[in-house]
Amino acid sequence: MKSLFDETAKNEIENRIHKLSNASIPVWGKMDISQMFYHCQFPLKIALKKEYPPMKPSILAKLFFKKAMYNDKPWKKNLPTHPKLKVVDSKVFEEEKQRLLELVTEFSDKRTVSEWDPHPMFGKFTKDQWGKMQYKHLDHHLQQFSV
Incomplete structure (x- = not known):
């Protein structure tokens, strides 16, 4: 699995x-x-401690879904989204594109950080797992839009 920590x-x-x-x-x-x-x-804001949506830690999520966050197996289409991470209101294309690119760079620039705060729902991830998880999430949604 590729990592967002890889240039x-x-x-x-x-x-x-x-x-x-x-x-x-x-x-x-x-x-x-x-x-x-x-x-x-x-997910980038969560990792960078810019946003920490109230999400209950879930033993089921840790047992059955945590490894899927960073393993090589692609996610299925139309997976359910946590209610705190759903987006239903309109957004401005250029503004959100620019913010996402900035967060990708900011996260990637943290490649030398070895200790990361736990995820609010899944708990502890290693640096390697954080990098793979971020890549996998972005890759999943870019595939959603055929790129």
Whole structure:
């Protein structure tokens, strides 16, 4: 699994984001492109301690879904989204695209940080797991928009 801490993987994600336009249409799901950009900011903000949505730690999530966050197996389409991370209101394409790119860079620049705060729902992740999880989430949603 690629990691957002790897410069090549980070550049790949950025290039794919730049290929999207306000007219990009999802292959699956309910979010439009601007909402997807906004949604993709949540995990990065959580990792960077910029936002910590109240999410209950879940033993079931830790047992059955935590490894899926960073393993090599692709996520299924239309997986349910945690209610705190759903985006239903309109967003501005260029603003959300720029914020997402900034967060991708800020997260990637933390590649030398070895200790990370626990995730509010899944608990402790290693640095390697955080990097893979961020890449996997972004990759999943970029595939949703065919890039």
